[in-house]
Amino acid sequence: MDQIAxxxxxxxxxxxxxxxxxxxxxxxxxxxxxxxxxxEASSCCGISLIVEPDDLDRIGKIIEEYGISIxxxxxLPVKTDWQYRGI
Amino acid sequence: xADYRQMWTDLGMDLEKHDVLCEVxxxxxxxxxxxxxxxxxxxxxxxxxVSEIHGVRPAELIEHRQKGGKVFGTxxxxxxxxxxxxxxxxxxxxxxxxQFWVSGGEKVLPVNTCPxxxxxxxxxxxxxxxxxxxxxxxxxxxxxxxxxKAWEILSKEVPLHVIDVPQMKRDKDIAxxxxxxxxxxxxxxxxxxxxxxxxxxxxxxxxxxxxxxALQRLYNARKASPVPISGKDxxxxxxxxxxxxxxxxxxxxxxxxxxxxERISRGEGVFPADAPRIMISGTPMAIPNWKLHxxxxxxxxxxVVEESCTGTRYFEHLVDESGQTIDEQVRALAERYMQxxxxxxxxxxxxxxxxxxxxxxxxxxxxxxxxxxxxxLYSTESYLVKNTLAEHNIPIxxxxxxxxxxxxxxxxxxxxAFLEMVRK
Numbered sequence: 001m002d003q004i005a006x007x008x009x010x011x012x013x014x015x016x017x018x019x020x021x022x023x024x025x026x027x028x029x030x031x032x033x034x035x036x037x038x039x040e041a042s043s044c045c046g047i048s049l050i051v052e053p054d055d056l057d058r059i060g061k062i063i064e065e066y067g068i069s070i071x072x073x074x075x076l077p078v079k080t081d082w083q084y085r086g087i
Numbered sequence: 088x089a090d091y092r093q094m095w096t097d098l099g100m101d102l103e104k105h106d107v108l109c110e111v112x113x114x115x116x117x118x119x120x121x122x123x124x125x126x127x128x129x130x131x132x133x134x135x136x137v138s139e140i141h142g143v144r145p146a147e148l149i150e151h152r153q154k155g156g157k158v159f160g161t162x163x164x165x166x167x168x169x170x171x172x173x174x175x176x177x178x179x180x181x182x183x184x185x186q187f188w189v190s191g192g193e194k195v196l197p198v199n200t201c202p203x204x205x206x207x208x209x210x211x212x213x214x215x216x217x218x219x220x221x222x223x224x225x226x227x228x229x230x231x232x233x234x235x236k237a238w239e240i241l242s243k244e245v246p247l248h249v250i251d252v253p254q255m256k257r258d259k260d261i262a263x264x265x266x267x268x269x270x271x272x273x274x275x276x277x278x279x280x281x282x283x284x285x286x287x288x289x290x291x292x293x294x295x296x297x298x299x300x301a302l303q304r305l306y307n308a309r310k311a312s313p314v315p316i317s318g319k320d321x322x323x324x325x326x327x328x329x330x331x332x333x334x335x336x337x338x339x340x341x342x343x344x345x346x347x348x349e350r351i352s353r354g355e356g357v358f359p360a361d362a363p364r365i366m367i368s369g370t371p372m373a374i375p376n377w378k379l380h381x382x383x384x385x386x387x388x389x390x391v392v393e394e395s396c397t398g399t400r401y402f403e404h405l406v407d408e409s410g411q412t413i414d415e416q417v418r419a420l421a422e423r424y425m426q427x428x429x430x431x432x433x434x435x436x437x438x439x440x441x442x443x444x445x446x447x448x449x450x451x452x453x454x455x456x457x458x459x460x461x462x463x464l465y466s467t468e469s470y471l472v473k474n475t476l477a478e479h480n481i482p483i484x485x486x487x488x489x490x491x492x493x494x495x496x497x498x499x500x501x502x503x504a505f506l507e508m509v510r511k
Contacts, residue, residue, distance in 0.1 A: 013089075014089050015089055015135065015138075015143060019135060022131060022135075026128060033121060033134070034134040034135050035113065035116070035117060035121060035134065036112050036113040036116050036137060036138040036140075037138070038113045038114070038117075039110045039113065044089060044090045044091075044092075045089065045112075045139070045141065045142060046089035046138060046139055046142060047089075047134075047135055048138070079114065082114060082118040083118075083492075084118065084119070084378065084381055084382075084492055084495055085111070085492045086185075086378065086490045086492045087108070087111055087112065087115045087185050087186060087187060087375045087490075
């Protein structure tokens with residue numbers, strides 16, 4: 001049986017917090033990807049960060065160290081059936 | 088999460104309809120962009136801009152208006168942004184690249200109008216794009232018949248000034264465009280209440296030139312093999328350049344270009360060195376039209392340059408910065424803008440010469456000449472493009488398409504066959 005792959009999204013109260021965490025993670029060489037927030041994670045638009053689950057502990061420490069506000073961390077299955085569609 | 092709903096409500100937007108667009112963006116952006124490997128870190132900024140596409144920049148424009156500033160919405164690379172910035176205004180590109188807006192345009196336009204015009208009109212009439220709701224004035228031009236008539240419809244919504252772009256490039260046409268720029272200065276001064284002085288216009292010329300220099304630097308990096316950035320990412324940079332703050336645009340493009348230059352020095356690329364290198368020429372691809380680039384690059388080829396208004400036509404050629412008087416500066420502006428080779432001109436050999444020159448500069452293996460559906464100018468010119476490139480032994484295919492996904496698989500099949508032909 002195929003394993004379902006997941007992505008972890010960190011959501012923020014505003015983009016300033018998201019960009020700050022993105023910068024700090026880059027400095028610490030922790031992989032992260034700015035992404036539009038998927039609708040499954042929030043009904044509001046805006047940035048989120050996709051991170052690796054193995055890095056969550058280190059990321060938590062950086063969030064605490066720099067006093068960065070986050071809304072929540074959401075785990076969503078990776079969509080493997082996406083096909084191009086005209087937006 | 089950032090909640091822009093109050094801002095959109097205040098702009099008079101249709102939130103329910105707009106929400107449909109917000110819903111599909113994350114998946115589409117994820118599928119097209121985030122699925123790529125080894126993207127430059129400098130793309131973080133552009134990913135952020137898309138993530139907040141109808142939030143952060145509109146909020147900046149609203150703040151500018153609250154301080155008494157004016158916003159000018161533009162649709163073409165022939166509009167001299169320098170004039171707007173010299174008067175303390177902000178120019179923001181408004182071209183619509185979304186299929187989502189097309190049906191709104193079709194309510195008032197003939198169906199056989201190009202999707203860019205239909206989307207632009209639909210975005211305003213359906214009230215689903217904040218940029219179209221913020222602009223104090225739209226600035227149109229006469230680069231095609233469809234646009235000329237669309238301006239008459241849009242002018243019922245928002246004050247609209249039309250710049251008459253000449254259709255030939257004789258000395259008297261350049262002089263005529265000079266006169267058009269002087270008229271535009273008067274209009275912009277009237278809307279903003281600010282005078283365009285030689286000092287201010289000189290500063291604005293440098294501001295926009297710096298943006299062009301940064302984009303030129305970025306594109307120069309694409310000449311390397313292996314190519315250090317995907318065509319999709321480079322296209323996104325140019326698409327965002329149309330409405331971002333020009334100084335920030337230059338800063339971010341320079342930062343990205345620096346990273347790409349480091350990649351080049353390490354021989355690092357995002358495609359194998361033997362991947363086919365493709366030029367896309369023709370009509371503009373306004374955000375979020377990423378269709379053709381996605382097909383080409385998921386078929387294993389790299390788009391290394393766009394000969395289009397959302398490519399080299401946007402930033403090639405600088406305005407002479409030595410002018411000391413308004414007359415000298417306007418002459419320099421007219422001379423620079425009239426070097427741009429759009430299919431609206433007759434004859435237009437400069438565009439084909441550009442394609443041949445860039446095919447060499449970017450080490451192109453093949454050219455995909457594309458025009459948006461119903462764009463008669465580029466469609467007709469494709470005959471001359473095809474014949475001349477064939478004489479130079481440059482493989483070329485012509486495509487006519489729109490924003491929808493209906494022809495996606497047909498295009499994929501045709502492009503894969505073309506790539507098979509040019510593959511080394």
